[in-house]
Amino acid sequence: MATNVAVPRLSDSTPAGAERRGEGRGAPDRRARPPAFAAIDLGTNNCRMLIxxxxxxxxxxxxxxxxxxxxGEGLYRTGxxxxxxxxxxxEALSICADRQRRWQVSATRAIATEACRQAENGHAFIARARTETGLPIETISPREEICLAMESCASLITQAExxxxxxxxxxxxxxxxxxxxxxAHGGSDRVTPQLIGYHTIPVGVVTLSERCAGWCETEAGFAGVVDEVKALLRPFEETHRISQEIRMGGVRLVGTSGTVTTIAGIALNLDRYRRGAIDGTVLPHDVVAAGLESIRAMGRARLTEHPCIGADRVDFVLPGCAIFAAIEEMWPAAxxxxxxxxxxxxxxxxxxxxARSRPRRCQA
Incomplete structure (x- = not known):
């Protein structure tokens, strides 16, 4: 059975489906609430914000x-x-800028990731985005990216033995x-997980969907992509001997991505995607494997119609599943x-x- 752990969740002040539609409620009087903060993530496929x-x-x-x-559309071909x-x-960043001004946020962090790291004109685009939106957007390194993911997933990481x-x-x-x-963590999410090592590979769902369009829909093509990704992961395995650690026990896989949440939604037979039913769920290996196989058996038409996937994500589902399958085969945790x-x-x-660590100024 899946186990739920206590984690932060989207509050009721965000209407159902509002994030997908890009909607939000009007900002109340700032004096009636604590200081607000904004986080903006411009990825290869999506632009996302939380306030x-x-x-x-x-x-x-x-x-x-x-x-x-x-x-990142076309980046693989043109650079x-x-x-x-x-x-x-x-356009999306401008909406984010308007919303964070409306909420009168105290501080904003805006980041760009792999597309801007790879592109020859990535720096020029970041300069343009700063000028046109007023956002302090910056391109971060892969290490910073994984450290931010660790911070958000700390409560799940510290559940591992x-x-x-x-x-x-x-x-x-x-x-x-x-x-x-x-x-001596005792299951507490207040303990800081310690990074032993990190690895990044230049393969994601967008790059794979453009480079290997249609390959993942066949058995041979899917297996070929899995083998290619495993080859990119092998140096990290050779350095840290993670598979040996897994055989010793006490190691947990923690996945954060649309691919992983989609596999979980299918594995749990959800009639529609519900964050509260997914985030923090721990799935046994056989349940995850069944969800992965269900996705691969659906075919494009059924994937498009499935409420946990949809037309705007159908191109990326199977490439993402191939990356996941490579990770799971390389490191088959329980x-x-x-x-x-x-x-x-x-x-x-x-x-x-x-903000909490800054000394407060005395009021005159």
């Missing part, structure tokens, strides 16, 4: 936004961000973190902790922690 206020040991979400912008893709991203293998299957790259759980959270949540938690 939240401190609440207990976490945060309460005031507003959220997500839009498919396909910033450049296209004009159309940059325009879509700027000894070690955790955290992975994030993105649009343009996949990040892996090998993490030590302090011995179970998988599923995280519907990532860089935005990690940024918000850091912003809030930094």
């Amino acid at each position: 939240g206020v401190p609440s207990g040991g976490g945060f309460h979400v005031l507003d959220s936004f997500s839009r498919v912008v396909r910033l 450049m961000l296209s004009d159309a893709a940059m325009d879509r991203a700027i 000894r070690r955790a293998l955290l992975f994030d299957i993105g649009g343009g790259s996949t990040e892996i973190a090998w993490v030590r759980v302090p011995a 179970d998988l902790a599923v995280a519907d959270r990532g860089l935005r949540e990690g940024m918000l938690m850091r912003l809030i922690r930094n």
